[in-house]
Amino acid sequence: MGDYTSSGGDFEAFIENEAKRPHQWVNKLQKGYKLPKEKVKSVVSDHSSEALSVARSIEETRAQSANQLVDLKEQELENQLLCADVTKMGPSQRKLHEKELQVLAEKYGWTFDD
Structure with missing residues (x-):
């Protein structure tokens, strides 16, 4: 001390x-x-x-x-949407799926040639 x-x-x-x-x-x-x-x-x-x-x-x-x-949850949902097996979907589910894909395409600026 x-x-x-x-x-x-x-x-x-x-x-x-x-x-x-x-x-x-x-x-x-x-x-x-x-x-x-x-x-x-x-x-x-x-x-x-x-x-x-x-x-x-x-x-x-x-x-x-x-x-x-x-952001991660949103990305996970988007990936699930993109990887969904449409062969097991009914007609109404496919229409809904296509609309959701269109929303994603607009969000990210994706374009598709038909």
């Missing part, structure tokens, strides 16, 4: 040193230490900003993942 005295100058150095490790203030507060109000506001503000930044990052990642999942 380092030498620490409670004289004014040493206390300022202690505060300056502790400002570099704001997470330790939480432990000290729980043990009954009193902090200067400006230091409390600074530590809380720093942690709040960090927490908001992390939360935004998580939310952006979650939104991107959800969009990717939707």
Whole structure:
């Protein structure tokens, strides 16, 4: 342990040193230490900003993942449509299948020569 005295100058150095490790203030507060109000506001503000930044990052990642999942599901359905066995379909199912294929062709700009 380092030498620490409670004289004014040493206390300022202690505060300056502790400002570099704001997470330790939480432990000290729980043990009954009193902090200067400006230091409390600074530590809380720093942690709040960090927490908001992390939360935004998580939310952006979650939104991107959800969009990717939707895209993958859409691609899977399109592949099922393209690979469907029409020989086992009845006339009404074939008409519906052809309409769905036309929608896909328009979506992707496919053209077919008859």
